[in-house]
Amino acid sequence: MDWNGTFKPFVSRPQPSLNFLYNYDCDQFPGMEMKNRVLTGAAHGGLVPAMVDKNEQKKKPLSSDQLDSLERSFQEEIKLDPDRKMRLSRELGLQPRQIAVWFQNRRARWKTKQLERLYDTLKHDYDVVSREKQKLQDEVMKLKGMLIEQATRNQVGSTEMSGEETIESTSVGTPNKATVVANSEQPVGECNYVFNVEYNPAVSSPYWGTVQLPCYP
Amino acid sequence: MDWNGTFKPFVSRPQPSLNFLYNYDCDQFPGMEMKNRVLTGAAHGGLVPAMVDKNEQKKKPLSSDQLDSLERSFQEEIKLDPDRKMRLSRELGLQPRQIAVWFQNRRARWKTKQLERLYDTLKHDYDVVSREKQKLQDEVMKLKGMLIEQATRNQVGSTEMSGEETIESTSVGTPNKATVVANSEQPVGECNYVFNVEYNPAVSSPYWGTVQLPCYP
DNA sequence: ATCCAACTAGTAATTAACTCA
DNA sequence: ATGAGTTAATTACTAGTTGGA
Numbered sequence: 001m002d003w004n005g006t007f008k009p010f011v012s013r014p015q016p017s018l019n020f021l022y023n024y025d026c027d028q029f030p031g032m033e034m035k036n037r038v039l040t041g042a043a044h045g046g047l048v049p050a051m052v053d054k055n056e057q058k059k060k061p062l063s064s065d066q067l068d069s070l071e072r073s074f075q076e077e078i079k080l081d082p083d084r085k086m087r088l089s090r091e092l093g094l095q096p097r098q099i100a101v102w103f104q105n106r107r108a109r110w111k112t113k114q115l116e117r118l119y120d121t122l123k124h125d126y127d128v129v130s131r132e133k134q135k136l137q138d139e140v141m142k143l144k145g146m147l148i149e150q151a152t153r154n155q156v157g158s159t160e161m162s163g164e165e166t167i168e169s170t171s172v173g174t175p176n177k178a179t180v181v182a183n184s185e186q187p188v189g190e191c192n193y194v195f196n197v198e199y200n201p202a203v204s205s206p207y208w209g210t211v212q213l214p215c216y217p
Numbered sequence: 218m219d220w221n222g223t224f225k226p227f228v229s230r231p232q233p234s235l236n237f238l239y240n241y242d243c244d245q246f247p248g249m250e251m252k253n254r255v256l257t258g259a260a261h262g263g264l265v266p267a268m269v270d271k272n273e274q275k276k277k278p279l280s281s282d283q284l285d286s287l288e289r290s291f292q293e294e295i296k297l298d299p300d301r302k303m304r305l306s307r308e309l310g311l312q313p314r315q316i317a318v319w320f321q322n323r324r325a326r327w328k329t330k331q332l333e334r335l336y337d338t339l340k341h342d343y344d345v346v347s348r349e350k351q352k353l354q355d356e357v358m359k360l361k362g363m364l365i366e367q368a369t370r371n372q373v374g375s376t377e378m379s380g381e382e383t384i385e386s387t388s389v390g391t392p393n394k395a396t397v398v399a400n401s402e403q404p405v406g407e408c409n410y411v412f413n414v415e416y417n418p419a420v421s422s423p424y425w426g427t428v429q430l431p432c433y434p
Numbered sequence: 435a436t437c438c439a440a441c442t443a444g445t446a447a448t449t450a451a452c453t454c455a
Numbered sequence: 456a457t458g459a460g461t462t463a464a465t466t467a468c469t470a471g472t473t474g475g476a
Contacts, residue, residue: 060446061469079460080460082460112332122339123339125343129346129350136356137353143357147363147364150368278448317440318466319465321442326465
């Protein structure tokens with residue numbers, strides 16, 4: 001096609017995002033010493049590596065000015081209505097089809113970036129909630145200790161009160177509501193055995209600082 | 218180029234994953250009634266929509282057999298060493314360059330899928346930890362109630378024990394270690410005022426079932 | 435130290451399936 | 456139901472980076 005006669009180097013490369021995904025330690029690939037350089041491609045007619053300039057279609061990159069305009073337009077509005085498409089087509093000297101394609105691809109790019117952002121905020125929230133949970137565990141431990149202490153003091157300091165009601169009445173009395181939350185998933189913390197000291201951390205530890213990649217489908 | 222002489226329809230389209238990302242309620246775009254269909258493209262020489270078959274380069278899709286073989290090979294090993302490349306090139310009747318490009322693109326696809334999976338598992342873990350935290354909050358509440366109850370009973374049932382040490386000594390005594398975790402971020406749950414009944418949920422509620430997308434960069 | 439072939443990220447363009455008016 | 460645009464997936468290309476001989 002050889003759209004756009006102009007040509008400018010390129011836009012700046014953004015940061016290498018998403019790089020932490022490449023932790024496939026599952027396998028090694030140390031070889032790769034590439035012998036046998038056989039001049040690949042004299043088979044289909046010698047038109048292989050560069051596709052000799054048939055005076056059309058070289059997929060030139062868009063100029064910086066064009067990209068700036070497109071990007072500005074995209075920031076204003078992620079979708080492209082026909083009027084804007086035609087206007088941009090005229091202003092930038094590109095085919096309307098090129099404008100449409102650019103917006104398609106730009107939306108796709110935006111979506112993956114969005115997932116990335118979403119992941120980051122979720123991870124942050126996960127860490128916050130994990131810390132809060134840890135604090136609550138500590139507090140539960142502390143309160144249990146205080147209860148034990150008080151109970152023993154009661155039994156020592158006062159000789160009455162034989163087998164009335166000391167501490168074993170945990171989890172049965174409900175001081176407040178909101179105990180219906182535990183309906184799905186495994187009952188991890190259980191929260192019913194007050195003097196069960198080690199809480200069973202279960203899912204707490206991973207912490208997601210350095211991700212682990214199991215396998216690839 | 219017209220690589221690969223064979224041709225088969227296409228592979229089945231997978232499920233429309235990542236769709237939940239498209240919640241940009243930030244803006245409307247109701248127009249789009251596309252008037253003025255002006256026969257776009259009679260400007261650059263009428264070579265616009267289909268790129269009249271210049272006996273080369275139509276970007277034919279790979280055949281199902283070729284894709285199956287490539288996919289199998291990729292599952293075995295995500296990287297492509299030269300030997301495998303040449304073998305696949307011979308077996309599938311494709312240029313070595315095509316094999317390499319296919320693997321590059323396949324790796325990129327795998328990476329985004331990987332991020333998706335990572336997000337899902339993180340979200341699951343977040344939900345689990347949120348539930349655990351809720352249970353712990355309930356338990357703390359319950360324990361506090363028990364402590365109050367016991368304290369009042371002590372003061373009523375026994376006349377000795379003037380101002381010794383009732384309940385105000387929370388958060389100061391450390392029954393176990395691991396209280397150093399709270400160093401960054403806001404101290405949400407605080408966990409230091411034992412009789413402060415409503416915990417201040419802060420970050421707990423969002424729950425990420427339906428995501429909210431703020432804006433797009 | 436240079437070169438070369440692989441890698442990566444980003445981009446352009448095409449195709450098929452979907453949606454909706 | 457026909458046809459517009461859209462998404463998702465693909466194919467290919469460009470430019471920059473990296474590691475080994």
